[in-house]
Amino acid sequence: MNGMTEDKQKPHYHGHRQRLRQRFLRDGGTSMADYELVELLLTLALPRRDVKPIAKDLIATFGSFADIVVARPEQLSQVKGMGETAVVPFKLVQEAALRLLRQEGRISPQINSFDSLVDYCRAAMSREPIEQFRILFLDTKNKLIADEVQQKGTIDHTAVYPREVVKRSLELNAAAVILAHNHPSGDPTPSQADIDMTRTIRDAASALDIAVHDHIIVGRQGSFSFRAAGYL
Incomplete structure:
Protein backbone atom coordinates (compact mmCIF):
# COMPACT_ATOMS: atom_id res chain seq x y z
CA MET A 1 0.00 0.00 0.00
CA LEU A 100 32.28 25.97 -29.53
CA LEU A 101 32.38 27.72 -32.89
CA ARG A 102 34.89 30.26 -31.55
CA GLN A 103 37.40 27.63 -30.48
CA GLU A 104 40.94 28.14 -31.69
CA GLY A 105 41.38 27.85 -35.41
CA ARG A 106 37.69 27.43 -36.27
CA ILE A 107 37.12 30.92 -37.61
CA SER A 108 40.41 31.72 -39.29
CA PRO A 109 39.75 33.49 -42.60
CA GLN A 110 41.56 30.78 -44.52
CA ILE A 111 39.56 29.24 -47.34
CA ASN A 112 39.39 25.85 -45.66
CA SER A 113 37.53 27.33 -42.69
CA PHE A 114 35.22 29.68 -44.57
CA ASP A 115 32.20 27.48 -43.87
CA SER A 116 32.98 27.61 -40.14
CA LEU A 117 33.20 31.39 -40.30
CA VAL A 118 29.80 31.63 -41.96
CA ASP A 119 28.32 29.10 -39.52
CA TYR A 120 29.57 31.20 -36.63
CA CYS A 121 28.14 34.43 -38.03
CA ARG A 122 24.79 32.82 -38.75
CA ALA A 123 24.62 31.27 -35.28
CA ALA A 124 25.54 34.59 -33.68
CA MET A 125 23.07 36.88 -35.40
CA SER A 126 21.11 35.60 -38.41
CA ARG A 127 17.90 35.54 -36.34
CA GLU A 128 18.41 38.88 -34.60
CA PRO A 129 15.35 41.12 -35.11
CA ILE A 130 17.47 44.28 -35.54
CA GLU A 131 20.63 44.93 -37.52
CA GLN A 132 23.82 44.17 -35.64
CA PHE A 133 27.33 45.00 -36.81
CA ARG A 134 30.12 42.96 -35.28
CA ILE A 135 33.86 42.74 -35.82
CA LEU A 136 36.15 39.75 -35.45
CA PHE A 137 39.64 41.01 -34.59
CA LEU A 138 42.57 38.79 -35.63
CA ASP A 139 46.27 38.71 -34.83
CA THR A 140 49.14 38.26 -37.31
CA LYS A 141 48.48 34.49 -37.41
CA ASN A 142 44.78 35.01 -38.08
CA LYS A 143 43.81 33.79 -34.63
CA LEU A 144 40.84 35.42 -32.95
CA ILE A 145 41.66 38.18 -30.46
CA ALA A 146 38.13 39.39 -29.85
CA ASP A 147 34.62 39.27 -31.25
CA GLU A 148 32.66 42.41 -30.48
CA VAL A 149 29.30 43.86 -31.39
CA GLN A 150 30.22 47.35 -32.53
CA GLN A 151 26.80 48.78 -33.24
CA LYS A 152 23.13 47.86 -33.09
CA GLY A 153 20.56 49.64 -35.21
CA THR A 154 16.99 49.28 -36.43
CA ILE A 155 15.31 46.55 -38.44
CA ASP A 156 17.03 47.74 -41.61
CA HIS A 157 19.91 50.06 -40.74
CA THR A 158 23.02 50.24 -38.57
CA ALA A 159 25.27 53.28 -38.36
CA VAL A 160 28.92 52.20 -38.62
CA TYR A 161 31.83 54.58 -38.13
CA PRO A 162 35.10 53.56 -39.86
CA ARG A 163 37.10 55.63 -37.38
CA GLU A 164 35.76 53.56 -34.49
CA VAL A 165 36.55 50.30 -36.29
CA VAL A 166 40.15 51.36 -36.86
CA LYS A 167 40.50 52.80 -33.35
CA ARG A 168 39.36 49.58 -31.74
CA SER A 169 41.63 47.52 -34.01
CA LEU A 170 44.61 49.56 -32.85
CA GLU A 171 43.60 49.21 -29.19
CA LEU A 172 43.58 45.42 -29.58
CA ASN A 173 46.74 45.39 -31.70
CA ALA A 174 44.80 43.56 -34.41
CA ALA A 175 46.48 42.83 -37.73
CA ALA A 176 43.22 42.09 -39.53
CA VAL A 177 39.47 42.16 -39.11
CA ILE A 178 36.43 40.36 -40.45
CA LEU A 179 33.29 42.46 -40.60
CA ALA A 180 29.87 40.90 -40.22
CA HIS A 181 26.30 42.07 -39.98
CA ASN A 182 22.83 40.65 -40.35
CA HIS A 183 19.81 41.51 -42.46
CA PRO A 184 16.65 40.91 -40.40
CA SER A 185 14.67 40.84 -43.65
CA GLY A 186 16.33 37.49 -44.33
CA ASP A 187 17.88 38.49 -47.67
CA PRO A 188 21.69 38.80 -47.32
CA THR A 189 22.14 40.78 -50.55
CA PRO A 190 24.21 43.90 -49.79
CA SER A 191 22.82 47.37 -50.35
CA GLN A 192 24.86 50.08 -52.03
CA ALA A 193 25.32 51.60 -48.58
CA ASP A 194 26.79 48.29 -47.37
CA ILE A 195 29.23 48.25 -50.29
CA ASP A 196 30.29 51.86 -49.80
CA MET A 197 30.72 51.43 -46.05
CA THR A 198 32.84 48.31 -46.51
CA ARG A 199 35.18 50.02 -48.95
CA THR A 200 35.51 53.04 -46.66
CA ILE A 201 36.50 50.81 -43.74
CA ARG A 202 38.90 48.87 -45.98
CA ASP A 203 40.63 52.06 -47.12
CA ALA A 204 40.85 53.52 -43.62
CA ALA A 205 42.22 50.26 -42.18
CA SER A 206 44.66 49.74 -45.05
CA ALA A 207 46.28 53.10 -44.33
CA LEU A 208 47.31 51.68 -40.94
CA ASP A 209 48.29 48.23 -42.25
CA ILE A 210 45.14 46.54 -40.94
CA ALA A 211 43.64 44.09 -43.42
CA VAL A 212 39.92 43.58 -43.96
CA HIS A 213 39.70 39.89 -44.81
CA ASP A 214 35.99 39.80 -45.51
CA HIS A 215 32.58 41.25 -44.78
CA ILE A 216 29.91 38.62 -44.21
CA ILE A 217 26.19 39.42 -44.35
CA VAL A 218 23.88 36.79 -42.90
CA GLY A 219 20.14 36.29 -42.97
CA ARG A 220 17.66 33.46 -42.72
CA GLN A 221 17.88 32.99 -46.48
CA GLY A 222 21.65 32.49 -46.55
CA SER A 223 24.86 34.51 -46.48
CA PHE A 224 26.91 36.84 -48.65
CA SER A 225 30.71 37.20 -48.74
CA PHE A 226 32.18 40.45 -50.03
CA ARG A 227 35.47 38.65 -50.67
CA ALA A 228 33.87 35.87 -52.69
CA ALA A 229 31.81 38.40 -54.67
CA GLY A 230 34.88 40.44 -55.58
CA TYR A 231 34.09 43.54 -53.55
CA LEU A 232 37.29 43.16 -51.49
Whole structure:
Protein backbone atom coordinates (compact mmCIF):
# COMPACT_ATOMS: atom_id res chain seq x y z
CA MET A 1 0.00 0.00 0.00
CA ASN A 2 2.80 2.42 0.83
CA GLY A 3 4.33 1.88 -2.63
CA MET A 4 1.01 2.63 -4.30
CA THR A 5 0.60 5.77 -2.19
CA GLU A 6 4.06 6.99 -3.14
CA ASP A 7 3.34 6.42 -6.86
CA LYS A 8 0.12 8.40 -6.61
CA GLN A 9 1.97 11.26 -4.96
CA LYS A 10 4.43 11.58 -7.82
CA PRO A 11 3.52 14.24 -10.42
CA HIS A 12 1.88 12.82 -13.53
CA TYR A 13 4.80 14.05 -15.64
CA HIS A 14 7.48 12.27 -13.59
CA GLY A 15 7.73 9.23 -15.87
CA HIS A 16 7.54 11.39 -19.00
CA ARG A 17 10.56 13.42 -17.92
CA GLN A 18 12.55 10.29 -17.22
CA ARG A 19 11.74 8.95 -20.68
CA LEU A 20 12.84 12.25 -22.25
CA ARG A 21 16.16 12.09 -20.44
CA GLN A 22 16.72 8.49 -21.47
CA ARG A 23 15.97 9.25 -25.12
CA PHE A 24 18.35 12.19 -25.07
CA LEU A 25 21.16 10.15 -23.55
CA ARG A 26 20.55 7.35 -26.04
CA ASP A 27 21.15 9.41 -29.20
CA GLY A 28 22.10 12.91 -28.09
CA GLY A 29 18.66 14.26 -28.94
CA THR A 30 18.84 13.62 -32.68
CA SER A 31 15.52 11.75 -32.68
CA MET A 32 13.72 14.34 -30.59
CA ALA A 33 11.36 16.97 -31.93
CA ASP A 34 12.03 20.64 -31.22
CA TYR A 35 9.31 20.89 -28.59
CA GLU A 36 10.79 17.89 -26.76
CA LEU A 37 14.22 19.53 -26.56
CA VAL A 38 12.57 22.70 -25.30
CA GLU A 39 10.68 20.69 -22.72
CA LEU A 40 13.84 18.91 -21.58
CA LEU A 41 15.66 22.23 -21.10
CA LEU A 42 12.75 23.57 -19.09
CA THR A 43 12.80 20.57 -16.76
CA LEU A 44 16.30 21.62 -15.68
CA ALA A 45 15.08 25.05 -14.66
CA LEU A 46 11.60 24.15 -13.42
CA PRO A 47 11.92 20.68 -11.84
CA ARG A 48 8.60 20.86 -9.96
CA ARG A 49 6.33 22.08 -12.75
CA ASP A 50 4.62 20.52 -15.73
CA VAL A 51 6.58 22.28 -18.47
CA LYS A 52 4.96 20.75 -21.55
CA PRO A 53 2.41 23.63 -21.89
CA ILE A 54 5.23 26.18 -21.63
CA ALA A 55 7.27 24.31 -24.25
CA LYS A 56 4.34 24.27 -26.64
CA ASP A 57 3.68 27.98 -26.06
CA LEU A 58 7.35 28.76 -26.82
CA ILE A 59 7.23 26.79 -30.08
CA ALA A 60 3.95 28.46 -31.04
CA THR A 61 5.43 31.90 -30.32
CA PHE A 62 8.89 31.57 -31.87
CA GLY A 63 8.54 28.71 -34.34
CA SER A 64 11.53 26.45 -33.65
CA PHE A 65 14.10 25.40 -31.07
CA ALA A 66 16.75 27.56 -32.77
CA ASP A 67 14.51 30.63 -32.75
CA ILE A 68 13.79 30.15 -29.05
CA VAL A 69 17.47 29.83 -28.19
CA VAL A 70 18.43 33.06 -29.98
CA ALA A 71 15.43 35.08 -28.78
CA ARG A 72 16.20 37.94 -26.43
CA PRO A 73 15.56 37.34 -22.70
CA GLU A 74 12.83 39.97 -22.62
CA GLN A 75 11.05 38.22 -25.50
CA LEU A 76 11.24 34.84 -23.78
CA SER A 77 9.97 36.24 -20.49
CA GLN A 78 6.77 37.41 -22.19
CA VAL A 79 5.65 33.78 -22.51
CA LYS A 80 3.60 32.63 -19.53
CA GLY A 81 5.72 30.65 -17.08
CA MET A 82 9.04 31.94 -18.44
CA GLY A 83 10.65 33.70 -15.53
CA GLU A 84 14.35 34.49 -15.19
CA THR A 85 15.17 30.96 -14.03
CA ALA A 86 13.56 29.42 -17.12
CA VAL A 87 15.25 31.86 -19.51
CA VAL A 88 18.80 31.06 -18.37
CA PRO A 89 19.13 27.53 -19.89
CA PHE A 90 18.23 28.79 -23.36
CA LYS A 91 20.74 31.62 -23.28
CA LEU A 92 23.32 29.20 -21.88
CA VAL A 93 22.78 26.92 -24.89
CA GLN A 94 23.28 29.87 -27.24
CA GLU A 95 26.50 30.97 -25.58
CA ALA A 96 27.80 27.39 -25.48
CA ALA A 97 27.17 27.03 -29.21
CA LEU A 98 29.00 30.27 -29.98
CA ARG A 99 31.97 29.33 -27.79
CA LEU A 100 32.28 25.97 -29.53
CA LEU A 101 32.38 27.72 -32.89
CA ARG A 102 34.89 30.26 -31.55
CA GLN A 103 37.40 27.63 -30.48
CA GLU A 104 40.94 28.14 -31.69
CA GLY A 105 41.38 27.85 -35.41
CA ARG A 106 37.69 27.43 -36.27
CA ILE A 107 37.12 30.92 -37.61
CA SER A 108 40.41 31.72 -39.29
CA PRO A 109 39.75 33.49 -42.60
CA GLN A 110 41.56 30.78 -44.52
CA ILE A 111 39.56 29.24 -47.34
CA ASN A 112 39.39 25.85 -45.66
CA SER A 113 37.53 27.33 -42.69
CA PHE A 114 35.22 29.68 -44.57
CA ASP A 115 32.20 27.48 -43.87
CA SER A 116 32.98 27.61 -40.14
CA LEU A 117 33.20 31.39 -40.30
CA VAL A 118 29.80 31.63 -41.96
CA ASP A 119 28.32 29.10 -39.52
CA TYR A 120 29.57 31.20 -36.63
CA CYS A 121 28.14 34.43 -38.03
CA ARG A 122 24.79 32.82 -38.75
CA ALA A 123 24.62 31.27 -35.28
CA ALA A 124 25.54 34.59 -33.68
CA MET A 125 23.07 36.88 -35.40
CA SER A 126 21.11 35.60 -38.41
CA ARG A 127 17.90 35.54 -36.34
CA GLU A 128 18.41 38.88 -34.60
CA PRO A 129 15.35 41.12 -35.11
CA ILE A 130 17.47 44.28 -35.54
CA GLU A 131 20.63 44.93 -37.52
CA GLN A 132 23.82 44.17 -35.64
CA PHE A 133 27.33 45.00 -36.81
CA ARG A 134 30.12 42.96 -35.28
CA ILE A 135 33.86 42.74 -35.82
CA LEU A 136 36.15 39.75 -35.45
CA PHE A 137 39.64 41.01 -34.59
CA LEU A 138 42.57 38.79 -35.63
CA ASP A 139 46.27 38.71 -34.83
CA THR A 140 49.14 38.26 -37.31
CA LYS A 141 48.48 34.49 -37.41
CA ASN A 142 44.78 35.01 -38.08
CA LYS A 143 43.81 33.79 -34.63
CA LEU A 144 40.84 35.42 -32.95
CA ILE A 145 41.66 38.18 -30.46
CA ALA A 146 38.13 39.39 -29.85
CA ASP A 147 34.62 39.27 -31.25
CA GLU A 148 32.66 42.41 -30.48
CA VAL A 149 29.30 43.86 -31.39
CA GLN A 150 30.22 47.35 -32.53
CA GLN A 151 26.80 48.78 -33.24
CA LYS A 152 23.13 47.86 -33.09
CA GLY A 153 20.56 49.64 -35.21
CA THR A 154 16.99 49.28 -36.43
CA ILE A 155 15.31 46.55 -38.44
CA ASP A 156 17.03 47.74 -41.61
CA HIS A 157 19.91 50.06 -40.74
CA THR A 158 23.02 50.24 -38.57
CA ALA A 159 25.27 53.28 -38.36
CA VAL A 160 28.92 52.20 -38.62
CA TYR A 161 31.83 54.58 -38.13
CA PRO A 162 35.10 53.56 -39.86
CA ARG A 163 37.10 55.63 -37.38
CA GLU A 164 35.76 53.56 -34.49
CA VAL A 165 36.55 50.30 -36.29
CA VAL A 166 40.15 51.36 -36.86
CA LYS A 167 40.50 52.80 -33.35
CA ARG A 168 39.36 49.58 -31.74
CA SER A 169 41.63 47.52 -34.01
CA LEU A 170 44.61 49.56 -32.85
CA GLU A 171 43.60 49.21 -29.19
CA LEU A 172 43.58 45.42 -29.58
CA ASN A 173 46.74 45.39 -31.70
CA ALA A 174 44.80 43.56 -34.41
CA ALA A 175 46.48 42.83 -37.73
CA ALA A 176 43.22 42.09 -39.53
CA VAL A 177 39.47 42.16 -39.11
CA ILE A 178 36.43 40.36 -40.45
CA LEU A 179 33.29 42.46 -40.60
CA ALA A 180 29.87 40.90 -40.22
CA HIS A 181 26.30 42.07 -39.98
CA ASN A 182 22.83 40.65 -40.35
CA HIS A 183 19.81 41.51 -42.46
CA PRO A 184 16.65 40.91 -40.40
CA SER A 185 14.67 40.84 -43.65
CA GLY A 186 16.33 37.49 -44.33
CA ASP A 187 17.88 38.49 -47.67
CA PRO A 188 21.69 38.80 -47.32
CA THR A 189 22.14 40.78 -50.55
CA PRO A 190 24.21 43.90 -49.79
CA SER A 191 22.82 47.37 -50.35
CA GLN A 192 24.86 50.08 -52.03
CA ALA A 193 25.32 51.60 -48.58
CA ASP A 194 26.79 48.29 -47.37
CA ILE A 195 29.23 48.25 -50.29
CA ASP A 196 30.29 51.86 -49.80
CA MET A 197 30.72 51.43 -46.05
CA THR A 198 32.84 48.31 -46.51
CA ARG A 199 35.18 50.02 -48.95
CA THR A 200 35.51 53.04 -46.66
CA ILE A 201 36.50 50.81 -43.74
CA ARG A 202 38.90 48.87 -45.98
CA ASP A 203 40.63 52.06 -47.12
CA ALA A 204 40.85 53.52 -43.62
CA ALA A 205 42.22 50.26 -42.18
CA SER A 206 44.66 49.74 -45.05
CA ALA A 207 46.28 53.10 -44.33
CA LEU A 208 47.31 51.68 -40.94
CA ASP A 209 48.29 48.23 -42.25
CA ILE A 210 45.14 46.54 -40.94
CA ALA A 211 43.64 44.09 -43.42
CA VAL A 212 39.92 43.58 -43.96
CA HIS A 213 39.70 39.89 -44.81
CA ASP A 214 35.99 39.80 -45.51
CA HIS A 215 32.58 41.25 -44.78
CA ILE A 216 29.91 38.62 -44.21
CA ILE A 217 26.19 39.42 -44.35
CA VAL A 218 23.88 36.79 -42.90
CA GLY A 219 20.14 36.29 -42.97
CA ARG A 220 17.66 33.46 -42.72
CA GLN A 221 17.88 32.99 -46.48
CA GLY A 222 21.65 32.49 -46.55
CA SER A 223 24.86 34.51 -46.48
CA PHE A 224 26.91 36.84 -48.65
CA SER A 225 30.71 37.20 -48.74
CA PHE A 226 32.18 40.45 -50.03
CA ARG A 227 35.47 38.65 -50.67
CA ALA A 228 33.87 35.87 -52.69
CA ALA A 229 31.81 38.40 -54.67
CA GLY A 230 34.88 40.44 -55.58
CA TYR A 231 34.09 43.54 -53.55
CA LEU A 232 37.29 43.16 -51.49
